[in-house]
Amino acid sequence: MNKTEKALREIQAMGELAAMDSPIHRLAPLAKLLVTVAYIFVTVSFSKYDMTGLLIMILYPVAGYQLSLIPVYTCFYKLRIVLPLVCAVGIFNPFFDRGIVMTLGTVSISGGVISMLTLLMKGVFCLMASFLLVATTSIEEICHALRQLHVPKILTSLLLLTWRYVSLLLEQVSIMTQSYHLRAPGQKGIHVSAWGSFLGQLILRSMDRAAALYESMELRGFHGDFYYAGQKKMTAASWLYMVVWIGLFILMRAYNLPQILGSLFV
């Protein structure tokens, strides 16, 4: 199996995660979407030095992964390409912000280090929450939830088709790479002389397949609405899930809960 095929399998495996059965999977997509958006909004709103306040935000992804029966390492494994980028976001902060804000024993810690760690935590938490949503909700359900929020059809269709076409593109790359290597033994990658025709063919083939796929959707009555993905209604459990989590997020943002808890013991 070549690298492209592996990537394709990983994308397809996301569908399998979304098809699992767990308390989180059974919730209405709209509730999960709103909770995720609220979580991201609250998480990024913490100030750059408020690391202790931010710590408590890990509660949501941890509880989410437990309840959805999806191992956390799956998230980190699937996001292994993006995570280093997230970690790199605040890497220069320690050089620019050298003011000492705290000391641990004899070690002085600058504001830059704290803000770097805060940024890192924000990025990782948001990625974990987003992955939780995608791993427990199919793309059609997410699009249906977005339509319920009156997001224009053009945007939801674009999201859905991008998801579908990424798979198509990878499939084509995989077929063409395989065919290339069968006739170019011992070569690593695609030789530079073939790049032009390879890319050209890839675009033409992908466009053809994308058009055929869209035609197939149209022929079966698709016009931008996701009626077929709307079977999970807003039940009492979904409302409860949404209200409790959003309430907790507001509480976590308004009060520094780790500090309050800590002060009880000091």
Next chain:
Amino acid sequence: MDMICFEDVTFAYEKENMVLDHLSFSIKEGEQVGLIGANGAGKSTLMKAMLGLISYEGHIYVDGQEVKPQNYAAVRKTLGYVLQDSDNQMFMPTVFEDMIFGPVNYGMSREEAEERVEETLARMGLLHLKNRHNYKLSGGEKRMAAIATILAMEPKGMLMDEPSTALDPRNRRRLIEVLNELPVTKLIATHDLDLVLETCDRVLLLDDGKIAADGAAGEILRDKELLERHNLELPFCLAGVRVKLRSDT
């Protein structure tokens, strides 16, 4: 009553290269028609025209309604189209979700649609595929599932583009049985002339965008000269032994 009616239909990708050349014919309700012709004869294009997927000159009527933008939804609900490549047809994660896609989009309640999907799968002997992920299906399974997705819409007529491609002999046999049990109008474009003999009463032979022959399947498919003139061969079952086995030499 005519289910499909073509009146002087013309289509060309480039002006000088006619793909459909002033075609006129009709197919009655309940007829089983085989559409045969060499590669590039215009079989797939003809089917696409019927569904309004390409713009053509002339008039096409499906179940009394002209194929034009305001009627596309009704026409496409009336005529189910099984694509040549099942991978293009099966775009949802699982077989069940793919099958429910059409009926629900055409306004059926989810409960009804689920019932219909179950019925269709049972009729085709595919219940074991219901919750399978599409990308894990074999070529043959995918083909049968693709046909099932269209059958679940209970169309009045079915257009099938090379339905027996990628099927092993047993699945091909099963497909022939399913096709013969379907009480709908069928237009089957294929190179599998043996399948046409077993499933169709009438044959349209297309060559260079024109109808070269239109008649009873038994007559046309026995006419060796006619078939060879249009780059086809007699079906295997009628050709007798005409293959020289390598092991005999």
